[in-house]
Amino acid sequence: MVVQTFTAKDYKTAVHNTWCPGCGDFAILNALQAALAEVQVPPHKVAVVSGIGCSGKAPHYVNAYGLHTLHGRAVPVATGVKLANPELTVLAVGGDGDGYGIGAGYFVNAGRRNVDFTYLVFDNEVYGLTKGQGAPTMIKGLRTKGMAEPAIQDNINPLALAISSGYTFVARGYALQPKSLAQLIGQAVRHRGTAFVDILQTCPVYNDLHTKEWFGEQIGGHPRLFQLDDTDYDPMVHDPTNLEEVVAKKVQAIAKSYEWGDRIPLGVFYKIDVPTFEDQLALGDRPPERRNIWNRDLSALENSFR
Amino acid sequence: MVVQTFTAKDYKTAVHNTWCPGCGDFAILNALQAALAEVQVPPHKVAVVSGIGCSGKAPHYVNAYGLHTLHGRAVPVATGVKLANPELTVLAVGGDGDGYGIGAGYFVNAGRRNVDFTYLVFDNEVYGLTKGQGAPTMIKGLRTKGMAEPAIQDNINPLALAISSGYTFVARGYALQPKSLAQLIGQAVRHRGTAFVDILQTCPVYNDLHTKEWFGEQIGGHPRLFQLDDTDYDPMVHDPTNLEEVVAKKVQAIAKSYEWGDRIPLGVFYKIDVPTFEDQLALGDRPPERRNIWNRDLSALENSFR
Amino acid sequence: MAYNSDLTWMLGGPQGGGINSAAESFAKALARAGYRIYMNIEFHSNIQGEHSYYKVRISDRDKGNLSEKAHVLVSLDEETLLGNTHNEWPSHHGHLSEMVEGGVVIYDGALKLNLTGQRRDIHYIPVPFDDLLRKVLVEAGRGSEFNALRVMTNSVAGGASAAALGVDLALYQESFRGGTGRRAALAELNAKAAEAGYSYVMEALNNQHIFQLVPVKRPETPPLLMRGINAVALAKLKAGLGFQTYYPISPATDENVYLEANARSQDLTVVQVEDEVSAINMAVGAAHAGLRSSTSTSGPGFSLMAEGMGFASLTESGGPVLFLWMRGGPSTGLPTRSEQADLKFSLQPGHGEFSHIVVAPGDLRDIVEDSYEVFNWADRYQLPAVVLVDKKMASFFQTIDDLGLNNLPPIDRGELFTPNGNYLRYQFTDSGISPRSFPGQEGGVFWTTTDEHDQRGHITESAENRVQMMDKRMGKLQLAAREIPDSRKIHLFGPENAEVTVVGWGTTKGAILDVLEILEREDGVRANFLQVRMMRPFPVEAVARVLGRAKRTILVEENYSGQLGDLVREQTGIKIGQRLVKFDGRPFSEEELLEALRRALHGAEERIAVTHLRP
Amino acid sequence: MAYNSDLTWMLGGPQGGGINSAAESFAKALARAGYRIYMNIEFHSNIQGEHSYYKVRISDRDKGNLSEKAHVLVSLDEETLLGNTHNEWPSHHGHLSEMVEGGVVIYDGALKLNLTGQRRDIHYIPVPFDDLLRKVLVEAGRGSEFNALRVMTNSVAGGASAAALGVDLALYQESFRGGTGRRAALAELNAKAAEAGYSYVMEALNNQHIFQLVPVKRPETPPLLMRGINAVALAKLKAGLGFQTYYPISPATDENVYLEANARSQDLTVVQVEDEVSAINMAVGAAHAGLRSSTSTSGPGFSLMAEGMGFASLTESGGPVLFLWMRGGPSTGLPTRSEQADLKFSLQPGHGEFSHIVVAPGDLRDIVEDSYEVFNWADRYQLPAVVLVDKKMASFFQTIDDLGLNNLPPIDRGELFTPNGNYLRYQFTDSGISPRSFPGQEGGVFWTTTDEHDQRGHITESAENRVQMMDKRMGKLQLAAREIPDSRKIHLFGPENAEVTVVGWGTTKGAILDVLEILEREDGVRANFLQVRMMRPFPVEAVARVLGRAKRTILVEENYSGQLGDLVREQTGIKIGQRLVKFDGRPFSEEELLEALRRALHGAEERIAVTHLRP
Ligand SMILES: Cc1ncc(C[n+]2csc(CCOP(=O)(O)OP(=O)(O)O)c2C)c(N)n1
Ligand SMILES: Cc1ncc(C[n+]2csc(CCOP(=O)(O)OP(=O)(O)O)c2C)c(N)n1
Numbered sequence A, B: 001m002v003v004q005t006f007t008a009k010d011y012k013t014a015v016h017n018t019w020c021p022g023c024g025d026f027a028i029l030n031a032l033q034a035a036l037a038e039v040q041v042p043p044h045k046v047a048v049v050s051g052i053g054c055s056g057k058a059p060h061y062v063n064a065y066g067l068h069t070l071h072g073r074a075v076p077v078a079t080g081v082k083l084a085n086p087e088l089t090v091l092a093v094g095g096d097g098d099g100y101g102i103g104a105g106y107f108v109n110a111g112r113r114n115v116d117f118t119y120l121v122f123d124n125e126v127y128g129l130t131k132g133q134g135a136p137t138m139i140k141g142l143r144t145k146g147m148a149e150p151a152i153q154d155n156i157n158p159l160a161l162a163i164s165s166g167y168t169f170v171a172r173g174y175a176l177q178p179k180s181l182a183q184l185i186g187q188a189v190r191h192r193g194t195a196f197v198d199i200l201q202t203c204p205v206y207n208d209l210h211t212k213e214w215f216g217e218q219i220g221g222h223p224r225l226f227q228l229d230d231t232d233y234d235p236m237v238h239d240p241t242n243l244e245e246v247v248a249k250k251v252q253a254i255a256k257s258y259e260w261g262d263r264i265p266l267g268v269f270y271k272i273d274v275p276t277f278e279d280q281l282a283l284g285d286r287p288p289e290r291r292n293i294w295n296r297d298l299s300a301l302e303n304s305f306r
Numbered sequence C, D: 001m002a003y004n005s006d007l008t009w010m011l012g013g014p015q016g017g018g019i020n021s022a023a024e025s026f027a028k029a030l031a032r033a034g035y036r037i038y039m040n041i042e043f044h045s046n047i048q049g050e051h052s053y054y055k056v057r058i059s060d061r062d063k064g065n066l067s068e069k070a071h072v073l074v075s076l077d078e079e080t081l082l083g084n085t086h087n088e089w090p091s092h093h094g095h096l097s098e099m100v101e102g103g104v105v106i107y108d109g110a111l112k113l114n115l116t117g118q119r120r121d122i123h124y125i126p127v128p129f130d131d132l133l134r135k136v137l138v139e140a141g142r143g144s145e146f147n148a149l150r151v152m153t154n155s156v157a158g159g160a161s162a163a164a165l166g167v168d169l170a171l172y173q174e175s176f177r178g179g180t181g182r183r184a185a186l187a188e189l190n191a192k193a194a195e196a197g198y199s200y201v202m203e204a205l206n207n208q209h210i211f212q213l214v215p216v217k218r219p220e221t222p223p224l225l226m227r228g229i230n231a232v233a234l235a236k237l238k239a240g241l242g243f244q245t246y247y248p249i250s251p252a253t254d255e256n257v258y259l260e261a262n263a264r265s266q267d268l269t270v271v272q273v274e275d276e277v278s279a280i281n282m283a284v285g286a287a288h289a290g291l292r293s294s295t296s297t298s299g300p301g302f303s304l305m306a307e308g309m310g311f312a313s314l315t316e317s318g319g320p321v322l323f324l325w326m327r328g329g330p331s332t333g334l335p336t337r338s339e340q341a342d343l344k345f346s347l348q349p350g351h352g353e354f355s356h357i358v359v360a361p362g363d364l365r366d367i368v369e370d371s372y373e374v375f376n377w378a379d380r381y382q383l384p385a386v387v388l389v390d391k392k393m394a395s396f397f398q399t400i401d402d403l404g405l406n407n408l409p410p411i412d413r414g415e416l417f418t419p420n421g422n423y424l425r426y427q428f429t430d431s432g433i434s435p436r437s438f439p440g441q442e443g444g445v446f447w448t449t450t451d452e453h454d455q456r457g458h459i460t461e462s463a464e465n466r467v468q469m470m471d472k473r474m475g476k477l478q479l480a481a482r483e484i485p486d487s488r489k490i491h492l493f494g495p496e497n498a499e500v501t502v503v504g505w506g507t508t509k510g511a512i513l514d515v516l517e518i519l520e521r522e523d524g525v526r527a528n529f530l531q532v533r534m535m536r537p538f539p540v541e542a543v544a545r546v547l548g549r550a551k552r553t554i555l556v557e558e559n560y561s562g563q564l565g566d567l568v569r570e571q572t573g574i575k576i577g578q579r580l581v582k583f584d585g586r587p588f589s590e591e592e593l594l595e596a597l598r599r600a601l602h603g604a605e606e607r608i609a610v611t612h613l614r615p
């Protein structure tokens, strides 16, 4: 057993929390801190980067370098932080509006890049901080108490979108299952490459459809939420050079991601180990001060113009 | 038989064309004009909206209302045009960089909306007009003559992305098969809802990998490109209220979209008929002048503040 | 006892805890009773729990701003009274310091407060809101509905406030009557709840009114009690708005939500989009297609529209009209606070040189006129326009008798084409305006492009064409400057030959006008006020004329640098002598502005930064 | 025959048809021979086929701009000579009008041209480029390689040009020698091809040189022949650039591609991103994480960065440095043409009020200094910065002996933290600068947010904190204004007590300096030139000092409105008397500027718009 130098407490701050009482974000925050403790990365080697929204406030509550950036831009900023200093453990966090609405373009293109960071989307199906409008995961035809009319736009499928975009680790978690969520986040953090976790999050103030009770329901004797881990589902691409296996696993994961309603799978849907963007750029793990950039001799370059 | 009031010629302009000799865009343009003739919509009832790129110049060569807009913004602009005047036949056209790079966020979110227009992406795998950098459809590891190094980012799968985003008509065409492309565009135009066609396009100047010759190759006696129509593949969701069928057809289409290499399917991958965004807003077909907006009586609204 | 003609009532509590409806319903009751109201709310960028408060100024005459002082304060939590201590650096110490001597503090009796060490010159009255309501309900045989009807503690608080302010109870109770449906059914219960609160406080005050609002006559037609954000929406509807896009953002959301709620009945298309880039581009598409289109946002969203502004202007799309609800910047900044810091950006909101219109209404009446007429200008000059509004304008309520929606000029769509067989969308004309066609019209097929283009709308890099097209597009701004009368661009309030000229724009208007009145009355200072209402095209001559003969000039702005001051100097060369600025996200109060103006007048400080060190 | 010390050679042909390499290799040969070069290219936003042309000014002295006139014109197509007739409104009528009397036109003999009706005072020499090359190859026994070696027609054209310009053939041939590998192997063949062209033209001219370039000494070390875009890249590398993001856009692409090509060897991370929003945000992330970061774009991309600018500034990220390669605007505009129209936007590139630095280098030497030192300032004052460059600077080549990369001040990363157990990232200090830590450093954990924040970087809406933070951030701009010497902000060229002061910025510098020399020489006008090089913080006193004592002032800008003129007036109150503007996408030529200045001097026109009615 590893010696536990850090406990979840070490990743907490004393900052006054402004989330609503009962918000699912609290549980995600705890799971995130538990996951960091489990991975045992020192707080000062962690950077948590967020967008704007209720969820965007998370970094303030984590004892680690915290960048609470712009709405929809957590992913590019996290990419910049990681590429600048690959020795850091970087997490991007944000809401579903942040990630799949205004951030959709960055979401898609980050999938192509596969920089080594973890991206957690707090998916409450609404724009929380702007008072409950439907977000891109709000299912067409549904209407929460904050909405004037039922949604007339279709919802996206975040997991299928992620796989179509090239993500190398694609998972779904649930806020109110602290242990398995912490464990899932831990896996995501350990994954080398961009690890994406869509986290079903309750918003007691605006989302009165998919509530703690709804998620917790038993249907026909089965809990609505179940862990893929408990089935014989295998998310892993075992031979990344085997294109057939890659495609088969992608298709399997996408098919699985469409299961929704009475039975909702949680856990890792897809995972493949391939070189990261940094690997391909041969950046190594060097922080800025250890790059050979501070005293360049450019005479050869200059002379090439003679 | 319908009387042919309009022929492809009626959709042509005399504008000096600045595409490179041999560019696949010429063929797409012809197919588009043939498709309009086949649908028999009068030129002044058509609006062609494009982004920026070589492909973005297309509207100038079509005799129809033409809006050559901003890089990556063809889709929102086309949406605005169509919603303002639903009686128009609206087409958005643009490059793969335009649509899947800078436009990825709009691509995804348009899928959710299902406004009735056709979106044609001229997919040459490169940023043509900015001199051949790899675009989001450039396959990782490949390198064209315009690139300094092989691509280190993964390519997206446009069709899978479209389906994950909610598009109701998803297809793939090839520039240099004029008849079947025209026929495919015709189908797309007739589809009620957002119809998306990824069109494989040759760029003789920058893409020396996926050339006319490559696409035209026979492998093991079979042509590389084949029509789904010629197989027993059925893209159609027959009962849109049957969620199981919907999911099965989506998954089937996504699986099919991953077939690439020696055998590349063309044609319609997925199609579902559901109400459009306009239908749900009950906009009807009214052009601006026929809306009840020009002389509103607002006394009741005003008095509600007393 | 003398009557009070100008009292301030305040209500504080946690966000999401119901203070909005409590304050708004009480104010509405007073408005219907004949009082004139000016009220505003301060709140955090938060959903539930952070401190928020309403300040309501009640008078027998129109007021254009808030007073610093409060006569009656109703508090639903501890923080309203004592401040927030949960932060490493507490951001405030409660509102007690704002109370006038002898003021009345009413607080929820359920709170166990330690008020030792606090001011002793004010009255503290703990009122058991819940208990009083429960008693009323029990008496009415509806005790079991307590939870469902708990919102009625608002009426208890209202009654308590009426007592403290010296408002006639019957007058207040009257406001519950006359509704329909559920409202009517609850009228009597509400009246009883009000009475409970009223009696409780009167008892605590030994049946002696501390304040006594001057009696007023109940008007035949109650006035509107309205926020700027709704006035904007109504004016836009009147202007024929056909297409509105938005992405949620404070403080623009309320305008968008209001329009959305009325979309189907008003044949209006409202689209909630994925971001502000989409919002503006979709609106440009709709404008080209012939609908009057608009989008409403605040700073962060507007920053994302920079590219779209150039697109709209270069392609002469005739709109959209952007409503920029300014909030505390830069970046995400202070999302729920007010600032006038986006003026400069709105004048050049994107790369390159292009023409657009920028107006800045100052009060409800301006808002209606500007929000309406800017659509005419956008069509007439075929360009996009920006209306500068701010969080204060979004959230303040004011009484006004009517909006004048029926006295506006006719809708003018500008020059429209007639088919001639060779239609040129960008034809060179003497005026610089090329008649428009809209997609769908026969004979009107056009092309447009964000590249420089020829008269037909096709790309050309011809130098000659370039120069003509730039002259054409930029010339439209001069045309607009000539055609739009000065009376729509500036206002001069007060005597022509004043000792001092105050210069300002936007929502400081109400405060400035009220304060100048006080200055004249109390200090004998003859001042006038130059309100600049049109920012682009800038009324160069008109402003230069007024400032040229001004003896002394003082700029008032709610931003850091005094942006209008820079603009005036750039355009006229005139440097305004002194700048009073406030940039803490809270609008000038009457006292703050008065004090700052006095300080400016008695000294020669070039810049005075006013700060509100309260919540 | 007298020698010519200032000749202009021109090469025109279809885009993608090889004129770039032909012109650049010929110019390099002349530079190595000892001539000083200033050259620039005009081309369309197109890949293959549209008209493009290089103008190369060859002299024995440094020139800072192009001349209108051409002495020798080499044409590879018909359009170069006769214009484009394929457009509804042809955009030009060819370059023959630019030829000096007696000038030499060399064109591809394979073209069947009808030159009747064209100028008769110039020489037309059809040269069969292909045939001449084929003959050379056949003679060398390599006739079968014609297709592979066809690029050598460049050398034929070079030889032909040498003849027409009166350049010593041997001197030109010398340039082929001394390479390695394939280059060396082809040296003799190239020399022969050159000779073939040379002889052919000499024969056509009856062995009489029409022009004769003054002989020069071949320098020991050849000069650099360099574009601004490469000078920028080298300066950035020297400054310790660690992170560059970009999205392809003209004319910034070449800088990015050059950096990308050298990324691995320079330990530089270059990321081609999905759009400019990503470009700036990623660069901000890298800056916060401790790398010097940058992104390069042009107007449309910069418009998309508005939100990111506020983010960088509010969070004091210490960078990124943005290189804004201005092109013809607005919107997509004239993507491959030059304009100075983004100055105003760069000064307020986003909503709200925030501090950033804007510099505008004027020539290669300025570029190196500014591109380098702005990284020091970004770190020192912890803010983002913009370097204004333009398409002209991107594409012109000039000879320069060296860039002075080794004479730059040391790298200064500003104040860095020392762990003290209670680190505050945004600590209030006297200077306004809070020592920085970078993620990964022990004891340095910080938070930051785009909301207004406290010293620790946590959200607060406290009014008191707000005021202090605004003062801190905006104060850094004043600090920078104090610390950066005037010598980096403005330059005054020419006599202090001149009759007229020309005011300008950016790449008009070379033209202005050259033209003022001519004005003095030919017209006896004693003029000086105020170059404004730092735009924000604006050097108020320095500019006011110079302009305050100027007798007469003339502004020169390559935009529509004279943006610097507005800025000067806003900041100093001084109105520059006359404005010479050009906004057709083509830089001022020497003759145009000279003529416009003369016209200004002889009249009192407030605004003179200069147009280049050629291609
Ligand atoms: C450019 C921009 N547009 C809009 C906003 C306003 N805004 C703040 S949070 C938010 C949405 C939040 O929804 P989500 O991302 O789902 O996060 P949640 O609050 O639900 O956690 C929006 C639209 C903004 N801050 N910036
Ligand atoms: C905001 C913005 N960024 C960058 C550009 C430059 N640009 C013009 S076309 C283009 C890419 C074109 O590639 P693609 O969309 O694939 O179209 P293609 O030319 O291949 O048809 C880019 C990046 C631009 N016009 N606007």
Ligand code: SF4
Pocket: A018, A019, A020, A022, A023, A024, A025, A054, A055, A124, A128, A129, A202, A203, A204, A205, A206, C047, C048
């Ligand atoms: S609004 Fe919803 S998501 Fe936001 S803090 Fe409250 S409960 Fe949580």
Ligand code: SF4
Pocket: B018, B019, B020, B022, B023, B024, B025, B054, B055, B124, B128, B129, B202, B203, B204, B205, B206, D047, D048
């Ligand atoms: S660069 Fe490629 S895509 Fe563009 S016009 Fe030329 S061939 Fe076509």
Ligand SMILES: [Mg+2]
Pocket: A053, A095, A096, A097, A122, A123, A124, A125, A126, A127, A128, A135
């Ligand atoms: Mg959300």
Ligand SMILES: [Mg+2]
Pocket: B053, B095, B096, B097, B122, B123, B124, B125, B126, B127, B128, B135
């Ligand atoms: Mg492309």
